[in-house]
Amino acid sequence: MSDQPSHDDLWTDAARAIDWFTPYSSILDDSRQPLYRWFPDATCNTSYNCLDRHVANGRGEQTAIIYDSPVTDTVQHISYRELLDRVSRMAGALDKLGISKGDRVVIYMPMVPEAAVAMQACARLGAVHSVVFGGFAANELASRIDDCAPKLIVSASCGIEPSGLVPYKPLLDQALELSQHKPKHTIILQRQQLTAELLPGRDLDWTEMETFAEPVNATAVASTDPLYIIYTSGTTGQPKGVVRDNGGHLVALNWSMGNIYDINPGDVFWAASDIGWVVGHSYIVYGPLIRGATAVMFEGKPVGTPDAATYWRLIERHKVKAMFTAPTAIRAIKREDPDGKLLKDYDLTSLETLFLAGERADPDTIQWAENHLQRPIIDHWWQTELGWPAVANCAGTGLFTVKYGSSGKAVRGFQIEVLDESGQPLPRDTLGALALKLPLPPGTLPTLWNNDEGFVEKYLTEFPEYYSTGDAGFIDGEDYVHIMSRTDDVINVAGHRLSTGQMEEVITDHPDVAECAVFGINDELKGQVPLALLILNQGTAKKATQIESEVIASVREVIGPVAALKRVYTVNRLPKTRSGKILRATLQKIANGEPYKTPATIDDPVILDEIQSEIEVRG
Ligand code: COA
Ligand code: AMP
Secondary structure, eight states, X not given: OTTSOOHHHHHHHHHHTSOOSBOOSOSEEEEETTEEEESTTOXXXXXXXXXXXXXXXXXXXXXXXXXXXXXTTEEEEEEHHHHHHHHHHHHHHHHHTTOOTTOEEEEEOOSSHHHHHHHHHHHHHTOEEEEOOTTSOHHHHHHHHHHHOOXXXXXXXXXXXXXXXXXXXXXXXXXXXXXXXXXXXXXXXXXXXXXXXXXXXXXXXXXXXXXXXXXXXXXXXXXTSEEEEEEEOOSSSSOEEEEEESHHHHHHHHHHHHHTTOOOTTOEEEEOSOTTSHHHIIIIIIHHHHHTOEEEEEOSOXXXXXXXXXXXXXXXXXXXXXXXXXXHHHHHHHHHOTTOTGGGGSOOTTOOEEEEOSSOOOHHHHHHHHHHHOSOEEEOBOOTTTOSOSEEOOGGGSOOOOOTTOOBEEOTTOOEEEEOTTSOBOOTTOOEEEEEESSOOTTSOOOBTTOHHXXXXXXXXXXXXXXXXXXXXXXXTTSOEEEEEESSSEEEETTEEEEHHHHHHHHHTSTXXXXXXXXXXXXXXXXXXXEEEEEEOTTOSSOHHHHHHHHHHHHHHHTOGGGOOOEEEEOSOOOBBTTSOBOHHHHXXXXXXXXXXXXXXXXXXXXXXXXXXXXXXXX
16 A cells, blocks of 8 residues: 555545444454455444435525426426435335335336435435336346345336337336246336336335325444445346445545535536436435535436437526536537537536546547536546546546546545556556556445355456456556556446447347357447347348347347447358457457457458458448
8 A cells, every 4th residue: 555545544534524323433444355344333324414414404495406307397496305304204105114224125217306215215224225227128127136136116107218208117017027036015106197007915106105104214324234236237147236335435425526526515516317327326316415415317318308408408507516427428419519509508607517427538529518618527437336436637626637538547545556467567658457456445335235255256356456447548657547448348338338248148049149249339429339240040041131130129128228239240250269269359440440450369360351341331
């Protein structure tokens, strides 16, 4: 740890900003290395820190959440007092159903305030929520239900996408047919746009539950108890259940709101993400409320709901001080309004900074936003596992320089290094694997759900004493970190993290497919999109184009529309090394029209020319 300050120096002050029920006597428990626990003997409650203490301190009438939903033409302001009341009553309803500390609750909901109420209600009881993104299919929901075995599922009758209504309840019913684990109850929020049929005895109506419930107080939980599980994509089809604790998470998020985003009590912060992603957890539902700020919850898209001025309209309407979105959203706006004409109709004086994350921010996108907004556009880097930014320009410190192509410098508490394959640190400006020295700071994942061993194997074994990020990059001579690519099978589609390995598993289940390779290719709007190359079984009766369409449909059916697999091409052979490994990196370069070197280990170099012409023909 050489020149790093001690954990006490780093976190003592930050921890004072949190209301603990039982104070901690030590900051870090490192007795089970490489597993670490923050504020090990303290007790607290996350919902109490988000709500009760602000109401007690005079913020009751301040808006906690602004729900702005252009798809339903609704704007709703929910004060801290109202939110506390709704959350306490919903927690009472869950309590009546027998949900208590440590029980799991799956939440499968669109971007409505009730989703935040459900999450906070779980936190209030010490129950562990696991939110599943609405763009995932029933099968994905089922695998999460089986992994975390919830006592209850909270859902809604429908979501609203620009393409139309998405009925959630049939997906939930299908997931419950597929899953081994069957929770006793579901609670369904009926939305007027499309109501769902409830199964008597099993499905309960949200409004009735909330209306007739008695409010309950916040339960004391150990700082180290899990607050939530969030599943994220890895190399295989089995998603990883990232665990978040209570105490470390409270301390880290509060610190990050002030120091990274420069958001203080009373300020308005808008993370244009979804509660199904970590950004929605950290910076819609928890971070702003822990801080006593106001969070915007947006049910819409950057374009098409109704137009490419939606972001600017909301910033003006709600006097947003800092905003967070994915670069793909800015690219979508830029595509529809390249000269930024729409933006000129709005008063954006409240906006001080725009933060970007979730995928590489290309300099073109940053410069477009900079030119039109005339504000710092801050790229920053983190992952579901980390829970808050590890590399950033910290706006709260006031001292930062935006460097195109870099996500900033390591944030306090994160020690990032570039390692070679044997785990040795590489010199400056040299590309290698990005790794974080252990222990990771508070708020990061302490483990995977029910799987300490898997956590150690997947993240802490490749480089002893480090956490492997799965990203490659370099650090320049001025300590700026440049994130370049993933080192595994994960791709990033419109800021959504997806596993190509998982898509391959689904595709090879097709009876006519002998083999396949899926990899990410560049896309002007979404950053990356998946492309699949198929080899068909000999003598199959169906036409290749029919099989390709079936493959597209089955990925959508099994993983969900969010997978966005639209390009599937049949080829005669796939390039492999002599030991049989498909050369995906070379295929990716070919498909992107980038120069590539024919690998020395390839079994037959002619295949590369065949694939290149096939991709050129198909476009
Ligand atoms: N529930 C149900 N379906 C959903 C969904 C949800 N919550 N979210 C997305 N989908 C569906 C979409 O309807 C779409 O289905 P389709 O193939 O039938 O059209 C599919 O999943 C892909 O959606 P999306 O990735 O949103 O692509 P898009 O082409 O509809 O929109 C953008 C493109 C760039 C506008 C959109 O991706 C976007 O707003 N990106 C911002 C990214 C972001 O906020 N990331 C969070 C990390 S910070
Ligand atoms: P997720 O867990 O969905 O947040 O995805 C995390 C992954 O997205 C990281 O490991 C990176 O590969 C990528 N990512 C996130 N932020 C950035 C960024 N600012 N620049 C480049 N890649 C990013």
